[in-house]
Amino acid sequence: YGLTSQIRRSATSIPANIAEGYGRDNRGSYQQFLRIAQGSLKEFETHLQIAERIGLATHDQASQLLTSTEGIGKMLRQLIFKLAPE
Structure with missing residues (x-):
């Protein structure tokens, strides 16, 4: 199955997008990469x-693993919310 490869790719995409966004120059870009990480997390769950x-x-x-992803999803949502402009 190619499923195991897709699982690996989506799993590694989550922290990679968080790191890439953190390395950007502004909050908006960071938030966008956090949203991409959220999408990868949902893909991983599926x-x-x-x-x-x-x-x-x-x-x-x-x-x-799904229990872990639930906690990760909550952390991502909270971080996105905290980075939102006031």
């Missing part, structure tokens, strides 16, 4: 759910 459905991951494995 790939995990598919992996579980087709038997590439157990329910416990997928559940544990």
